[in-house]
Amino acid sequence: MITTIRTYGSNVIISFDGRLNTATSAEANDKINRELNNIDTIESVTCDASRLEYISSSGLRILLALARRYKDFRVTGVLPQVYEVLETTGFTKIMTVERALRRMVIEGCQLIGIGGVGKVYRLDGDTIIKVFREGTTMEEVRREITMSKEAFVLGMPTAISFDIVKVAPSSENQAECFGLVYELLEAQTLSSYVKQHPDQLDECARKYADLLHGLHQIEVSPKGKIPSAIERERQQVEHIRRYFPQESIDMLLHIADSIPAGNRLLHMDLQTKNAMMQDDELMLIDMGEVGYGHPMLDLGHIYSAMVSLVGDYDNIIGMPREMGMRLWDKAIEYYFSGLPADVIAERKAQIEVVSCIRNFSWLSLSDSFPEPLIQECKSLFDERVTKRFGYIMDVCKTFNNWTL
Numbered sequence: 001m002i003t004t005i006r007t008y009g010s011n012v013i014i015s016f017d018g019r020l021n022t023a024t025s026a027e028a029n030d031k032i033n034r035e036l037n038n039i040d041t042i043e044s045v046t047c048d049a050s051r052l053e054y055i056s057s058s059g060l061r062i063l064l065a066l067a068r069r070y071k072d073f074r075v076t077g078v079l080p081q082v083y084e085v086l087e088t089t090g091f092t093k094i095m096t097v098e099r100a101l102r103r104m105v106i107e108g109c110q111l112i113g114i115g116g117v118g119k120v121y122r123l124d125g126d127t128i129i130k131v132f133r134e135g136t137t138m139e140e141v142r143r144e145i146t147m148s149k150e151a152f153v154l155g156m157p158t159a160i161s162f163d164i165v166k167v168a169p170s171s172e173n174q175a176e177c178f179g180l181v182y183e184l185l186e187a188q189t190l191s192s193y194v195k196q197h198p199d200q201l202d203e204c205a206r207k208y209a210d211l212l213h214g215l216h217q218i219e220v221s222p223k224g225k226i227p228s229a230i231e232r233e234r235q236q237v238e239h240i241r242r243y244f245p246q247e248s249i250d251m252l253l254h255i256a257d258s259i260p261a262g263n264r265l266l267h268m269d270l271q272t273k274n275a276m277m278q279d280d281e282l283m284l285i286d287m288g289e290v291g292y293g294h295p296m297l298d299l300g301h302i303y304s305a306m307v308s309l310v311g312d313y314d315n316i317i318g319m320p321r322e323m324g325m326r327l328w329d330k331a332i333e334y335y336f337s338g339l340p341a342d343v344i345a346e347r348k349a350q351i352e353v354v355s356c357i358r359n360f361s362w363l364s365l366s367d368s369f370p371e372p373l374i375q376e377c378k379s380l381f382d383e384r385v386t387k388r389f390g391y392i393m394d395v396c397k398t399f400n401n402w403t404l
Contacts, residue, residue, distance in 0.1 A: 017052070028062065
């Protein structure tokens with residue numbers, strides 16, 4: 001029996017490997033208590049039972065003591081034979097117990113979408129799977145499900161998955177990752193649809209604009225579960241200070257701090273490869289960055305992807321840059337339809353300036369981006385921000401003109 005204890009900030013994961021019985025439970029219990037007592041702050045404890053083959057009454061007492069000691073306690077990855085014991089003894093009613101996840105293979109599956117937190121593959125005609133980046137925790141996956149449910153209730157056209165799986169290592173992901181499986185009959189990304197039907201680009205731009213406009217009409221209570229988008233934006237900017245000097249970080253924070261407060265629902269990663277076309281309607285599945293705030297922040301993120309993206313545009317967006325920019329230009333005209341020309345021009349300038357944040361803050365989404373890509377972002381900062389900062393500050397002064 002091997003007991004391993006790892007800490008992630010104030011979260012603790014206890015892993016069991018083998019049989020937790022009378023012969024092994026005393027030693028395991030002593031190790032757990034000794035190591036937990038040396039940790040200053042513990043907010044949650046998770047027992048990883050994915051390698052636990054058997055549990056006796058003495059092992060059950062260890063779980064019960066942990067459940068009583070820590071309010072946020074759960075047992076995850078439970079194998080069938082162990083789950084049966086926990087269910088029979090009533091433990092599934094007094095603590096959170098999660099069965100082992102089924103494992104899936106994506107080798108050979110078509111990549112149809114790339115988002116800030118993962119990639120989307122087609123499994124078959126009816127099913128797609130979102131595979132999260134390596135290092136994504138179960139809590140982050142659950143958060144996406146929670147955000148999907150909250151957004152759906154508020155009126156966002158969102159697919160919801162309750163099927164969390166483990167994705168086996170492959171040429172696409174070198175380690176085992178979490179995934180979410182969705183049933184979406186014959187759905188394809190908006191990028192793929194536009195690429196296949198270029199004659200319908202204008203109509204697709206209108207649908208895209210309608211989706212964005214409808215989303216930004218939804219009001220969100222700051223007391224709910226959906227977080228502040230601007231606070232997350234600031235955190236991401238702070239996270240990239242390892243790549244940029246303080247002066248550069250301050251420039252990006254100046255833009256962020258100039259954005260007016262807002263209470264509208266924001267997707268925060270709604271480029272065209274993250275919108276699914278199903279039955280002539282658009283639906284969203286990538287909800288990992290949803291928040292509330294001012295629409296100019298959401299639109300700035302989209303501009304950063306659809307117009308000023310750093311990286312392989314065709315692969316990330318799913319269509320040629322020229323086509324993607326034409327789609328954006330038409331969509332934003334539809335989005336602002338009915339407003340005076342001077343107001344539209346001012347708001348387009350505001351969106352472009354806000355996009356400067358996302359141009360670089362997206363580096364916070366992973367700690368394993370290739371060095372050449374990081375260097376490209378560093379070299380672009382001077383051109384896109386430093387040399388234009390006088391102009392950027394002037395545009396920031398107009399942000400409050402955009403009232404909701």
